[in-house]
Amino acid sequence: MSNQRERAQQRVEEIAALPVYRDRNLALLTDLYQLTMMYGHFKAGRHEQRVVFDLFYRKNPCGNGYVIAAGLEQVVWYLHQLQFSVDDLAYLRSLDMFSEDFLEYLRDFRFRGDVYAVPEGTVVFPNEPLLRIEGAIAEVQLIESALLAFINHQSLIATKSRRIVEAAQTNVKHPGSAVIEMGLRRAQNADAAVFGTRAAFIGGCVATSNVLAAKSYDIPVAGTQGHSWIQSFPTELEAFEAYRAAFPENTVLLVDTYDVLRSGVPNAIRVGLAMKEAGQSLKGIRIDSGDLAYLSKRSRQMLNAAGLADVQIIASSDLDEYTIRDLLTQGAEIDSFGVGTRLITSTDCPALGCVYKLVAQQFGDRLEPRIKISENPNKVTNPGKKKVLRLYVDGAAVADLIALADEQYDPSEPLELFHPIHTYKRKVVQNYEIEELLVPVFIGGDLVYELPSLRSIQARVEHQLSAFSSEIRRHLNPHEYHVDLSQPLWDLKQRLLHQWRRSAQS
Amino acid sequence: MSNQRERAQQRVEEIAALPVYRDRNLALLTDLYQLTMMYGHFKAGRHEQRVVFDLFYRKNPCGNGYVIAAGLEQVVWYLHQLQFSVDDLAYLRSLDMFSEDFLEYLRDFRFRGDVYAVPEGTVVFPNEPLLRIEGAIAEVQLIESALLAFINHQSLIATKSRRIVEAAQTNVKHPGSAVIEMGLRRAQNADAAVFGTRAAFIGGCVATSNVLAAKSYDIPVAGTQGHSWIQSFPTELEAFEAYRAAFPENTVLLVDTYDVLRSGVPNAIRVGLAMKEAGQSLKGIRIDSGDLAYLSKRSRQMLNAAGLADVQIIASSDLDEYTIRDLLTQGAEIDSFGVGTRLITSTDCPALGCVYKLVAQQFGDRLEPRIKISENPNKVTNPGKKKVLRLYVDGAAVADLIALADEQYDPSEPLELFHPIHTYKRKVVQNYEIEELLVPVFIGGDLVYELPSLRSIQARVEHQLSAFSSEIRRHLNPHEYHVDLSQPLWDLKQRLLHQWRRSAQS
Incomplete structure (x- = not known):
């Protein structure tokens, strides 16, 4: 003892x-x-x-x-x-x-x-x-009030996270489909972001975008680029190339800044093919807006047709267990999900009693x-x-x-x-x-x-x-x-x- | 400069x-x-x-x-x-x-x-x-993520608080009806409680139960006793008397532990009359469950009939702008409102985008x-x-x-x-x-x-x-x-x- x-x-x-x-x-x-x-x-x-x-x-x-x-x-x-x-x-x-x-x-x-x-x-x-x-x-x-605040918050988010993770697990096309927590900016302040991320990991998320939570709890940390990165270059292709130059081992490209199918995916394919030739490989693309079912299926076809079948598709955009399940029912081609607001605040039930x-x-x-x-x-x-x-x-x-x-x-x-x-x-x-x-x-x-x-x-x-x-x-x-x-x-x-x-x- | x-x-x-x-x-x-x-x-x-x-x-x-x-x-x-x-x-x-x-x-x-x-x-x-x-x-x-988290959270709660405060202000029977923030135990962790209370005060709440927020921001702090206080005495009357002994200047009695109209209010009246005799005055009663419209009206009648017309009635129990407005439409006799969960999490819209x-x-x-x-x-x-x-x-x-x-x-x-x-x-x-x-x-x-x-x-x-x-x-x-x-x-x-x-x- x-x-x-x-x-x-x-x-x-x-x-x-x-x-x-x-x-x-x-x-x-x-x-x-x-x-x-x-x-x-x-x-x-x-x-x-x-x-x-x-x-x-x-x-x-x-x-x-x-x-x-x-x-x-x-x-x-x-x-x-x-x-x-x-x-x-x-x-x-x-x-x-x-x-x-x-x-x-x-x-x-x-x-x-x-x-x-x-x-x-x-x-x-x-x-x-x-x-x-x-x-x-x-x-x-x-001690009543603090105990309730801590247990109510973390138990709620762990439970909500579990629901979202299980929805992603129904992905028959991509077994082992993972959920990444990305809610920091919509969390109800700093503790909700950090302890919420901790709880999200307990519920089964595999990674987070929140660096402080990742450091505190040794959670895998994930992130690539936002729309402002793409926008800050004269062209989307230049933005993609610059990102690849900085992170050749971990190139994931955000393809929805201008037009997913007419600009984003074609440019990502250019980069992917160039990487292939250089003995590297494009890891994935991320779609953050629009009709994720349609766009992911078309993107998958385009990538496959270009010989880039191993490039992953990551989807984000106001997701939760319901939208994920619905996307998968529609045959969406999504390898992993980035989930923010609806996980980190448990939008439909933001308090456990x-x-x-x-x-x-x-x-x-x-x-x-x-x-x-x-x-x-x-x-x-x-x-x-x-x-x-x-x-x-x-x-x-x-x-x-x-x-x-x-x-x-x-x-x-x-x-x-x-x-x-x-x-x-x-x-x-x-x-x-x-x-x-x-x-x-x-x-x-x-x-x-x-x-x-x-x-x-x-x-x-x-x-x-x-x-x-x-x-x-x-x-x-x-x-x-x-x-x-x-x-x-x-x-x-x-x-x-x-x-x-x-x-x-x- | x-x-x-x-x-x-x-x-x-x-x-x-x-x-x-x-x-x-x-x-x-x-x-x-x-x-x-x-x-x-x-x-x-x-x-x-x-x-x-x-x-x-x-x-x-x-x-x-x-x-x-x-x-x-x-x-x-x-x-x-x-x-x-x-x-x-x-x-x-x-x-x-x-x-x-x-x-x-x-x-x-x-x-x-x-x-x-x-x-x-x-x-x-x-x-x-x-x-x-x-x-x-x-x-x-x-700095993007932190700025968004801080502004999103506090602006949301200030706005929600304003709605709730304005609902209370429609109180024609009790002009100046105030809202007290009481959400700590259901807040999405400590920062959400403290900065949420700050934002609630910006929106027009007059006081909080949260001592850390009150200390940090010099917000008036309020609180009396919970059901466990009442329960921990052999009788409700003894619990009321003991509370009065500790806080003769600020005696507010929680009347819904057993039965508001048959036990809580009659006992509060006993204490109120004894205080009157002693040259003190019972400040208020709090009703935390049940049909607040009915109970507040009956309680008001009973208090008035006992010559305790200046004893305030405070109501709490899952309130928000809708329930407050509805109570007031029904003629509820409520002087002030304690609001928790639905303010501190902004339950119906827990994130600002x-x-x-x-x-x-x-x-x-x-x-x-x-x-x-x-x-x-x-x-x-x-x-x-x-x-x-x-x-x-x-x-x-x-x-x-x-x-x-x-x-x-x-x-x-x-x-x-x-x-x-x-x-x-x-x-x-x-x-x-x-x-x-x-x-x-x-x-x-x-x-x-x-x-x-x-x-x-x-x-x-x-x-x-x-x-x-x-x-x-x-x-x-x-x-x-x-x-x-x-x-x-x-x-x-x-x-x-x-x-x-x-x-x-x-």
């Missing part, structure tokens, strides 16, 4: 040195109400009271059947270095809301709680805790489960300190079971599962294997989790998804995966609901 | 010390193709060639009739400190794409160009340059206008180094005129304007005043623009909008404001188009 802590520590220090994290202090990246609640608890002498909060979402984004969890690295960095600067405290003092003893408490504040989390790249479903935080109520409250709810609280020396009631039954929380078990039969994920943390299961015994609302829907699983999704990350404020590399997170996504049926993975009206409550958790929830009903009536 | 430069310099150093900027190095926040194009120009010995680029957008977002320009401060900070670190250069070297002499050139790189920009808070329209950048082609290219186009280029010793041709007539650019003139008659903005930079107008002479496409549509303006929208920001790399305070930017928005008619300002199907090309610019554009047509046919 101590070795593991050391490795975890070393690794987080590496991460903290990345340009995206270095020298940043986000202690005040919180909603004021977290600080007023902390202060209220502090004044009432209850700020050390132990609580458990779950971070989870209720609805899959973009019509998808699942979410790819991402953002834990950012959470770990944030909690690891969380500390108020002298400046922060001076600002809080200036608000004239907080007492000096509270500001002193903040000065010495460090995160000392426990965090359990699903590793990045895990496939998760509505109502499953992605993180479970246990600690003093004041500290658990402070993770929430952070109190599920247990210390009374005396024990943790008591708490429930959040709502008029809307979907918003009633699952009470208690919980774990998430994924059940596999012959390598296939058959159901997830949200259970109380202290429950034990013997996989050699048959287990009856039931739908948490429509309880008559039941199924028995046998000879199953259990994966426990929540793993320890911080224990008593000590980091015990060694942050994985981005590539291994990307690989985890592939491996995780391979256990799910195509009905759950499909993009349109996916089948709802079984996420059930264990009998003890279900009983507890019903008991608390009835208690509440009785107390409300009295 | 030298005094002005000194003040500009002092002010940018103040800005650079803000927590959102301090110690950040975004030199690599660019698309790789900017670097490959720079390198291509460098290898061809043309990297010092002087060019002019315009940054503009083509389509108003969210169905609005205009955009509020924002993000210039971030651009100024970025250009002012732009410099590659040893680390950055090592990374670029590792890509094995660039020669050592180019890396040396990058090592000494500083921005030395001219920037003209519309001040933040300016109302702008499609095709008007928001920034005009002139400099060596290599430097002007490098600013582009960055070459419009002039040095040949020999003169700048020649350049045009970008497109199959799509809307995408053909306006060539040449330009300025934007706003024409006012009796204080009302009647039209904008995009003109060549060296054109002169005498406002005492009648001026005939015409639609740039439908040229038969003409109107003559007389006795007008001219506002030149683009102001000098950098000259030869020297900052000459003193960055205004955020409050004065917010005030500029109000002042600017007061010059536009309600037909242009309305949210649904706004009237299209006249943005015309000057006769010399229109002639130039036609000449270049015909030249291109002739050369394409030859």
Whole structure:
């Protein structure tokens, strides 16, 4: 264990040195109400009271059947270095809301709680805790806003990226068709660009145009020239030749500045043939506007007819999973896709709605489960300190079971599962294997989790998804995966609901 | 002038010390193709060639009739400190794409160009340059991606915020109804939260829940308690009492944790009456779920009946300009609105499409206008180094005129304007005043623009909008404001188009 802590520590220090994290202090990246609640608890002498909060979402984004969890690295960095600067405290003092003893408490504040989390790249479903935080109520409250912002953003973009990458994978003409992330200019500012690119890579993108993200995360970086390059030369051909001279090993030519079929492709063919003669090879052309289906098919014919069948065609221009799928249905001849705005902002669903709810609280020396009631039954929380078990039969994920943390299961015994609302829907699983999704990350404020590399997170996504049926993975009206409550958790929830009903009536 | 430069310099150093900027190095926040194009120009010995680029957008977002320009401060900070670190250069070297002499050139790189920009808070329209950048082609290219990301993001959120603030201003029951930005947890990461809050304030929000943004920009900060506060006490009343004890001057109570009308409001009334007796006053209640129209009206009645007519009602819960307007149409009794997700991500239109186009280029010793041709007539650019003139008659903005930079107008002479496409549509303006929208920001790399305070930017928005008619300002199907090309610019554009047509046919 101590070795593991050391490795975890070393690794987080590496991460903290990345340009995206270095020298940043986000202690005040919180909603004021977290600080007023902390202060209220502090004044009432209850700020050390132990609580458990779950971070989870209720609805899959973009019509998808699942979410790819991402953002834990950012959470770990944030909690690891969380500390108020002298400046922060001076600002809080200036608000004239907080007492000096509270500001002193903040000065010495460090995160000392426990965090359990699903590793990045895990496939998760509505109502499953992605993180479970246990600690003093004041500290658990402070961190809510930042944790939500990081997890909401990166999980959203990883999921959106996955959809786009899978659309590209339906390319029967060009198997292994790849997606390159190019969204920097339309991202919602710098962090959205850098962490969004990271998440896009988790979802399966193979490269990015964003140099800072590429440097930070060792992501392959891609890029050739824009229209202004072509425009800045007297003729398109001269522009192509000049680019080839600078990058003979990696010549990709943008062919849509003037006219794809009458100018761009013919000029690219001239360059391609000249390169062939010189023992070099033209790598590709890029089409960034117009009717990509028609233009790519005609371009492919022209290139092939010129003996340049190995020149790749890259397409970009407001693409997403729908347009890519549609282009491929039309037989477009595209080897890879550059995707910008609609990936980096997740245009059709730009926010994931993770929430952070109190599920247990210390009374005396024990943790008591708490429930959040709502008029809307979907918003009633699952009470208690919980774990998430994924059940596999012959390598296939058959159901997830949200259970109380202290429950034990013997996989050699048959287990009856039931739908948490429509309880008559039941199924028995046998000879199953259990994966426990929540793993320890911080224990008593000590980091015990060694942050994985981005590539291994990307690989985890592939491996995780391979256990799910195509009905759950499909993009349109996916089948709802079984996420059930264990009998003890279900009983507890019903008991608390009835208690509440009785107390409300009295 | 030298005094002005000194003040500009002092002010940018103040800005650079803000927590959102301090110690950040975004030199690599660019698309790789900017670097490959720079390198291509460098290898061809043309990297010092002087060019002019315009940054503009083509389509108003969210169905609005205009955009509020924002993000210039971030651009100024970025250009002012732009410099590659040893680390950055090592990374670029590792890509094995660039020669050592180019890396040396990058090592000494500083921005030395001219920037003209519309001040933040300016109302702008499609095709008007928001920034005009002139400099060596290599430097002007490098900065494209970051400039677009900053301006796209902040202008989008300022515009969206304005729409939401104006919806709240239709509140006849509660004139001066305010909007508080609360989107941190759903923002697309930390920068989107902080710079998004800044932009939201520009658009007219009066306060934020985001403490880091509030500290950075001296924005009023607001927040009380969340559901977890209420839940963490044995009863709602005890939770309310404990909050009052901590914040007797600023007691706002969240009333929807259990049941607004049967529990929340009655308990708030108990606290309100006790405060009244103690010579204090309950400031407000917040409703965060349910049917806000019904609940606010019933709550108002209950509060009034209890003699607590001055207790404010704050509403939040997935609000935007549409839901706010709809609530007010239904007679909702809401004093102020907390708006999160749909403001901070601009949910229905999460990206503004600013582009960055070459419009002039040095040949020999003169700048020649350049045009970008497109199959799509809307995408053909306006060539040449330009300025934007706003024409006012009796204080009302009647039209904008995009003109060549060296054109002169005498406002005492009648001026005939015409639609740039439908040229038969003409109107003559007389006795007008001219506002030149683009102001000098950098000259030869020297900052000459003193960055205004955020409050004065917010005030500029109000002042600017007061010059536009309600037909242009309305949210649904706004009237299209006249943005015309000057006769010399229109002639130039036609000449270049015909030249291109002739050369394409030859």
